[in-house]
Amino acid sequence: MNTSLTDMLDRAFGHPRGLLGRFGGSVMAYGNGPTERQVVDIAKPAGEETVLVIGPGPGVGLRYAAERAGLVIGVDPSAEMLETCGRRCADAVAAQTVRLRTGSAAATGQEPASVDIVLTVNNVQLWQDRAAGFAELVRVLRPGGRLVLSAHEKWLPVPRHVLAGEAEEAGFADVQTWTWQPPGALASTAAQLRAYRPAD
Numbered sequence: 001m002n003t004s005l006t007d008m009l010d011r012a013f014g015h016p017r018g019l020l021g022r023f024g025g026s027v028m029a030y031g032n033g034p035t036e037r038q039v040v041d042i043a044k045p046a047g048e049e050t051v052l053v054i055g056p057g058p059g060v061g062l063r064y065a066a067e068r069a070g071l072v073i074g075v076d077p078s079a080e081m082l083e084t085c086g087r088r089c090a091d092a093v094a095a096q097t098v099r100l101r102t103g104s105a106a107a108t109g110q111e112p113a114s115v116d117i118v119l120t121v122n123n124v125q126l127w128q129d130r131a132a133g134f135a136e137l138v139r140v141l142r143p144g145g146r147l148v149l150s151a152h153e154k155w156l157p158v159p160r161h162v163l164a165g166e167a168e169e170a171g172f173a174d175v176q177t178w179t180w181q182p183p184g185a186l187a188s189t190a191a192q193l194r195a196y197r198p199a200d
């Protein structure tokens with residue numbers, strides 16, 4: 001792929017910024033919305049549980065999670081996406097059941113063992129250091145807490161069984177992976193993973 005196309009795709013989807021980033025946010029809200037919601041359904045947040053969403057982008061899944069959990073925290077390095085997500089979840093932000101801040105998988109800004117669920121959709125391929133990312137997610141989950149990860153299979157940086165091994169290396173247990181076909185003729189297959197922080 002030539003450099004300017006790679007740069008445009010990064011501005012639209014990878015690290016959304018500027019006009020292209022806002023356009024990318026609309027495309028992702030439409031195209032990735034079903035997967036974002038399906039991942040929340042797998043994690044089944046309930047009652048007063050706290051959910052941490054890594055890279056929520058335009059916030060479709062984050063909003064859906066906020067309708068089901070006690071508190072949802074979104075961390076994303078993109079100012080444009082935090083703004084879009086904030087608009088989508090304005091009522092929940094005002095009610096303080098959604099918090100949004102700048103961060104990344106490797107630096108979430110969360111206290112240790114402070115969340116019940118971590119969700120991450122379509123951003124593991126962007127983590128600069130996956131070992132550091134998985135280690136951070138183990139650190140912030142309470143013992144027994146769960147991680148649900150999804151990514152377009154074609155964009156996975158490594159095959160999903162290797163990703164599962166990396167999650168285990170970082171301290172996750174009961175790691176399962178599978179693929180899921182989102183609805184729509186053009187939708188690409190998602191590779192998904194569920195794992196738990198071992199109970200103490």
Ligand SMILES: C[S@@+](CC[C@H](N)C(=O)[O-])C[C@H]1O[C@@H](n2cnc3c(N)ncnc32)[C@H](O)[C@@H]1O
Binds near residue numbers: 127
């Ligand atoms: C392809 S978009 C996916 C957004 C949304 N989850 C979806 O599936 O539509 C990638 C998102 O991850 C964010 N991101 C990029 N690098 C990240 C990192 N290292 N950690 C967490 N999020 C990251 C981007 O800013 C962007 O919002």
